[in-house]
Amino acid sequence: MQATLPAIVYFLCFATSLVCAWLLASSYKRSGARLLLWSALCFAFLAANNLLVIVDLLLLPQADFRLGRLLLSLAAVGVLLFGFIWNVEDEGR
Numbered sequence: 229m230q231a232t233l234p235a236i237v238y239f240l241c242f243a244t245s246l247v248c249a250w251l252l253a254s255s256y257k258r259s260g261a262r263l264l265l266w267s268a269l270c271f272a273f274l275a276a277n278n279l280l281v282i283v284d285l286l287l288l289p290q291a292d293f294r295l296g297r298l299l300l301s302l303a304a305v306g307v308l309l310f311g312f313i314w315n316v317e318d319e320g321r
Contacts, residue, residue, distance in 0.1 A: 238282045245275035266311020273304035 252268035255261075277300035284293035 235282075235286055238278065238286065242275055242278035242282060245271050245278050249275055263311055263315050266308055266315075270304045270308040270311075273300050273307060276300050277304065 249268050249271035252264050252271060256264035256268055277297055280293050280297050280300060284291065284297065
């Protein structure tokens with residue numbers, strides 16, 4: 229039980245991020261609000277990050293994917309920050 233609990237948590241984090249990305253993308257398709265697009269992209273990067281966590285810690289523990297995980301996290305935050313800034317600039321016009 230001790231060994232399977234981290235695997236379950238990692239998979240649930242990946243699944244949750246993927247579902248959030250899908251729901252946000254489908255809402256963007258309906259409404260066209262760009263902030264939903266940036267949020268969907270952020271969660272897609274977070275889902276990729278969580279998938280890399282599964283590969284790094286469970287499937288290939290001898291390899292080190294820390295840099296890839298950090299870059300995916302940075303991309304997720306960067307995309308969301310860019311979307312926030314772009315949205316504020318558009319509202320100011």
